[in-house]
Amino acid sequence: MAMNSTGRPTAPANQNDAGQDVKTFSGSRGLLQQEPLLHEVGGLEKCGVDFPPIPDCKSRLDGLERDNKIGLPGLSEPEVLRHYVRLSQRNYAIDLGLYPLGSCTMKHNPRLNEKVVRLPGFADIHPLQPQSTVQGALALMGEVSHWLMAITGMDAVALSPKAGAHGEWCGMMCIREALKDRGEVDTRRRVLVPESAHGTNPATAAACGFEIDELPADVTGRVDMDVLRTKIGPDVAAIMLTNPNTCGLFERDICEIADLVHEAGGYFYCDGANLNAIMGKTRVRDLGVDAMHINLHKTFSTPHGGGGPGAGPVVLSKRLSAYAPLPYLKADGDSWTLVEDAAQSEAKPFGRMSAFHGQMGMFVRALAYMMSHGADGLRQVSEDAVLNANYLLACLSDEMSPAFDGACMHEALFDDAFLKDTGVTTLDFSKAMIDEGYHPMTMYFPLVVHGAMLIEPTETESKESLDRFADTLLALAKAAKSGDRERFVTAPVLAPLRRLDETRAARSPVLRWAAD
Ligand SMILES: *Cc1c(COP(=O)(O)O)cnc(C)c1O
Numbered sequence: 001m002a003m004n005s006t007g008r009p010t011a012p013a014n015q016n017d018a019g020q021d022v023k024t025f026s027g028s029r030g031l032l033q034q035e036p037l038l039h040e041v042g043g044l045e046k047c048g049v050d051f052p053p054i055p056d057c058k059s060r061l062d063g064l065e066r067d068n069k070i071g072l073p074g075l076s077e078p079e080v081l082r083h084y085v086r087l088s089q090r091n092y093a094i095d096l097g098l099y100p101l102g103s104c105t106m107k108h109n110p111r112l113n114e115k116v117v118r119l120p121g122f123a124d125i126h127p128l129q130p131q132s133t134v135q136g137a138l139a140l141m142g143e144v145s146h147w148l149m150a151i152t153g154m155d156a157v158a159l160s161p162k163a164g165a166h167g168e169w170c171g172m173m174c175i176r177e178a179l180k181d182r183g184e185v186d187t188r189r190r191v192l193v194p195e196s197a198h199g200t201n202p203a204t205a206a207a208c209g210f211e212i213d214e215l216p217a218d219v220t221g222r223v224d225m226d227v228l229r230t231k232i233g234p235d236v237a238a239i240m241l242t243n244p245n246t247c248g249l250f251e252r253d254i255c256e257i258a259d260l261v262h263e264a265g266g267y268f269y270c271d272g273a274n275l276n277a278i279m280g281k282t283r284v285r286d287l288g289v290d291a292m293h294i295n296l297h298k299t300f301s302t303p304h305g306g307g308g309p310g311a312g313p314v315v316l317s318k319r320l321s322a323y324a325p326l327p328y329l330k331a332d333g334d335s336w337t338l339v340e341d342a343a344q345s346e347a348k349p350f351g352r353m354s355a356f357h358g359q360m361g362m363f364v365r366a367l368a369y370m371m372s373h374g375a376d377g378l379r380q381v382s383e384d385a386v387l388n389a390n391y392l393l394a395c396l397s398d399e400m401s402p403a404f405d406g407a408c409m410h411e412a413l414f415d416d417a418f419l420k421d422t423g424v425t426t427l428d429f430s431k432a433m434i435d436e437g438y439h440p441m442t443m444y445f446p447l448v449v450h451g452a453m454l455i456e457p458t459e460t461e462s463k464e465s466l467d468r469f470a471d472t473l474l475a476l477a478k479a480a481k482s483g484d485r486e487r488f489v490t491a492p493v494l495a496p497l498r499r500l501d502e503t504r505a506a507r508s509p510v511l512r513w514a515a516d
Pocket of ligand 1: 103104163164165166198200242246271273274295312
């Protein structure tokens with residue numbers, strides 16, 4: 001098979017040089033193995049290990065013991081290992097290639113983080129150990145807190161939330177508790193949320209018992225200040241605003257927005273998912289923010305998922321610090337205490353969000369990232385992330401249609417105007433990217449842009465990698481415009497699976513394997 005200049009086969013993987021579809025006897029394709037379900041690989045009659053016979057003893061389960069077979073397939077270690085390795089080969093991963101999902105900051109996860117987090121002193125401790133035996137771990141959490149507060153200029157940090165959305169909930173619960181303290185929780189019911197917001201923002205406000213009032217965007221993709229002024233009033237509890245916003249644009253009026261909300265007695269919740277664009281450049285405190293979550297898996301390079309929950313610490317202003325949830329860290333000279341219950345606390349914690357103190361594995365990784373970059377390095381990260389996004393914006397503008405005029409922050413947003421009259425939709429375009437070896441960008445978000453395509457390259461991609469990606473997208477855009485609709489509406493043809501019914505999978509998932 002011929003290779004192109006980047007070493008990729010020029011004929012699709014399932015075709016021979018004559019362009020004929022290759023059907024194999026085994027169902028595997030090359031060295032990519034066909035893989036059935038574990039229940040199909042293993043049998044109920046098989047067992048991967050030899051257990052000694054069960055001694056004859058009286059059950060202490062008082063009649064609750066299982067009286068039928070458990071129904072799990074028996075498998076050997078190599079069968080299990082191969083199953084998961086084969087499945088992993090069908091997945092896309094940041095270790096495999098560029099991952100342009102906007103609003104997700106899919107940056108490289110440095111191996112140094114992984115090396116450090118596996119040190120026995122970090123990996124082998126347990127949250128139920130006496131605090132006197134984990135002083136080093138508590139000091140590390142104190143250090144992470146220090147960095148997060150230094151980067152944002154904020155007064156306190158709650159470490160226990162497990163993700164961005166969990167952090168939103170933490171911040172909004174602090175706001176609710178503060179309003180309770182002021183005796184205004186029943187009168188301040190409204191939370192202002194821009195139309196372009198991530199879906200978790202209105203969901204969080206609703207989960208905390210507030211009413212959502214949508215703010216429209218103006219023609220530049222930012223909060224419409226005229227509308228905002230008409231919506232400010234004594235019943236406003238808070239505004240939830242992302243900055244830079246989900247259109248990849250800095251909210252230029254952010255200080256005025258904060259002042260308007262504060263003057264009306266409300267709080268400013270900032271969605272910090274896009275911190276990667278402003279870290280070391282803009283101090284969040286100076287923007288008038290009262291609470292902001294930080295997604296360690298976005299800005300601070302910890303893995304997105306994989307092996308457990310993540311971490312979404314929340315930084316708080318002086319006005320909200322007292323309401324931070326339990327448990328929280330307290331320093332006393334060289335020793336650290338985790339304040340575990342309200343009776344011990346001198347503050348007014350709104351409650352507890354999780355069993356323990358947060359995700360230690362993520363704290364270690366994030367701190368390794370922060371310390372290996374240093375303050376100047378973290379600033380450089382933001383600068384490079386913004387530069388990379390603007391480079392792509394400039395390259396792609398030749399054939400694709402930017403949603404707004406001017407430069408962007410760390411992600412470039414396009415609409416589907418360039419696909420007008422081609423019969424190709426944003427979805428088709430994204431599916432064709434899969435055939436080209438790229439995970440699609442974020443599509444149809446933010447909702448304020450028609451057929452949105454949100455591309456975030458992050459600072460970790462090289463110029464060569466960005467050029468290859470841009471060339472591919474430009475070629476696809478040209479193909480769509482030249483009438484090659486077939487390429488798009490049938491895509492993906494080279495992926496292990498074609499188009500899935502994602503809606504049905506989400507609405508009526510089959511969660512149980514049934515033998516029949
Ligand atoms: C990712 C993201 C969130 C949610 O964060 P999770 O860690 O996925 O819960 C919220 N808002 C914005 C703008 C995001 O990009």
